[in-house]
Amino acid sequence: MNQHTIDRLREIVGQEHVTTLPEELACYSYDGTCQEYPPAAVAFPCSTEEICRIMELASATPFPVVPRGAGTGMTGGALPVAGGLVMVMSRLNRILEIDPDNQVGVVEPGVITGDLRSEAGKHGLYYPPDPASLKFCTMGGNVAECAGGPSAVKYGVTRDYILGLEAVLPDGRLIHTGVRTAKGVVGYDLTRLLVGSEGTLAIITKITVKLLPAPEARSTLLVLCTGMVEATSLVARILAHHTPCTLEYMDHTALAIVRDKLPFPFPEKAGALLLLELDGQKDTVPLATRQLTEFLQTQPGIIQSRTAQNEAEAEQLWAARRAISPAAFSLKPHKMSEDVVVPRTKLPELVSCTERLSKELGVVIFTFGHAGDGNIHVNIMLDKNDPQEVQQANTAKQLLFEEVLRLGGTLSGEHGVGLTKAPYLDMEIDPPTLALMRQIKKLFDPLNILNPGKIFPPQPAPEKNI
Numbered sequence: 001m002n003q004h005t006i007d008r009l010r011e012i013v014g015q016e017h018v019t020t021l022p023e024e025l026a027c028y029s030y031d032g033t034c035q036e037y038p039p040a041a042v043a044f045p046c047s048t049e050e051i052c053r054i055m056e057l058a059s060a061t062p063f064p065v066v067p068r069g070a071g072t073g074m075t076g077g078a079l080p081v082a083g084g085l086v087m088v089m090s091r092l093n094r095i096l097e098i099d100p101d102n103q104v105g106v107v108e109p110g111v112i113t114g115d116l117r118s119e120a121g122k123h124g125l126y127y128p129p130d131p132a133s134l135k136f137c138t139m140g141g142n143v144a145e146c147a148g149g150p151s152a153v154k155y156g157v158t159r160d161y162i163l164g165l166e167a168v169l170p171d172g173r174l175i176h177t178g179v180r181t182a183k184g185v186v187g188y189d190l191t192r193l194l195v196g197s198e199g200t201l202a203i204i205t206k207i208t209v210k211l212l213p214a215p216e217a218r219s220t221l222l223v224l225c226t227g228m229v230e231a232t233s234l235v236a237r238i239l240a241h242h243t244p245c246t247l248e249y250m251d252h253t254a255l256a257i258v259r260d261k262l263p264f265p266f267p268e269k270a271g272a273l274l275l276l277e278l279d280g281q282k283d284t285v286p287l288a289t290r291q292l293t294e295f296l297q298t299q300p301g302i303i304q305s306r307t308a309q310n311e312a313e314a315e316q317l318w319a320a321r322r323a324i325s326p327a328a329f330s331l332k333p334h335k336m337s338e339d340v341v342v343p344r345t346k347l348p349e350l351v352s353c354t355e356r357l358s359k360e361l362g363v364v365i366f367t368f369g370h371a372g373d374g375n376i377h378v379n380i381m382l383d384k385n386d387p388q389e390v391q392q393a394n395t396a397k398q399l400l401f402e403e404v405l406r407l408g409g410t411l412s413g414e415h416g417v418g419l420t421k422a423p424y425l426d427m428e429i430d431p432p433t434l435a436l437m438r439q440i441k442k443l444f445d446p447l448n449i450l451n452p453g454k455i456f457p458p459q460p461a462p463e464k465n466i
Helices: 004-011 022-028 049-062 113-121 139-145 188-195 229-241 251-258 285-296 311-322 324-330 344-361 388-404 424-430 433-442
Strands: 039-042 065-068 085-088 096-101 104-107 162-170 174-178 201-209 218-224 246-251 271-282 300-309 332-341 364-370 376-382
Touching: 004 049, 022 251, 049 065, 049 085, 065 139, 065 201, 085 162, 096 113, 096 433, 104 113, 104 218, 113 139, 139 174, 139 201, 162 188, 188 311, 218 229, 218 285, 229 246, 229 271, 229 285, 229 344, 246 251, 251 271, 251 324, 251 364, 271 285, 271 311, 285 300, 311 324, 324 332, 324 376, 332 388, 332 424, 344 364, 344 376, 376 388, 388 424, 424 433
Parallel strands: 039 085, 065 085
Antiparallel strands: 096 104, 104 201, 162 174, 162 201, 218 271, 218 300, 246 271, 246 364, 332 376, 364 376
């Protein structure tokens, strides 16, 4: 990007909304992976029109553009690996509409997910997707990654709440997908295509979401188990008889690193924990809680189960759950966070595999996550300054992925592919399907300027004729 291009960008969004200062570029060069790729410039547009003009310029010049939300991604999806421009969506942060009668909301991509939840709640409505970072992650990033969260076991993930989108194509054209009604089957479902596309096909500028009536009551239960296999074996049995809105899991290491954040002490012999929540009407939640408690008393492998006595105690439990990921760095300075998914009945085999890999390879591995939908976060801890640890961690990752696929699972449940999982994509996706995906990318983005280097594994260079 030359000075003329920078000047053109400043004409579009305003002098003060483009920066090339190294210290400011550094703030937009990393994400949750802790890798760094500095861009040539960062722009902060405030309207769809400005984004259209930026993409027209990018296409004509050309230069790479990477859309960015809050930078909380865990697979490098917002990293400007090819340099170019990072387009930060923080100024498009308005909740444009909450329609209580039709249970629909319309937001811009820079809206904080938790803020949408709060605003919907004022109207007696509920936006269910709840990634751990909901207090600071943004709706645009959630849509781009198809974010999930603890509530997915009952309510589903982001794609289940996106009715329609407004988006800008790489050449600057504006498109509208989907509907704001309960049904709609006119044309191809481009909304579903864009959800989870990680900013590689279009830049989302407006999001129409489905809202639900807010549950009147909640009940939170903690279940301490003798071990990881006992806890994960219990998951499928619980779901065969009950419908919690969350069913979270922590192994013994995760328990240990957040022990001081739990609202009450737990036995040293506890080897794993399940955290469940029930929600619904005021007159049904107490009954459901009692029935679940009685069911748990009949199950093997449980040391203790208890119900949070009040909202403050429940919040402490959830605060401890949300603290696991940052607390992991007390174990090692770096981590590989893999959000694999397997069928719920295969969870015991998955966690047994992680224990085995940890012992055989001498790598610190611990697990936690959304056991209710089979989505477990496998954290491989390491010091990236130690080549031996890096090699063993990469071996553990490869073997983990092989086991996940053998169990009928998938390599990513909610973090996306981004940069870190791209080399493994062809382990899961067959060549014809992968080729079709590449063709879709080329159709949307023939110049490969929109978030290049993401999702797809690098292709070998063609052989030269001699």
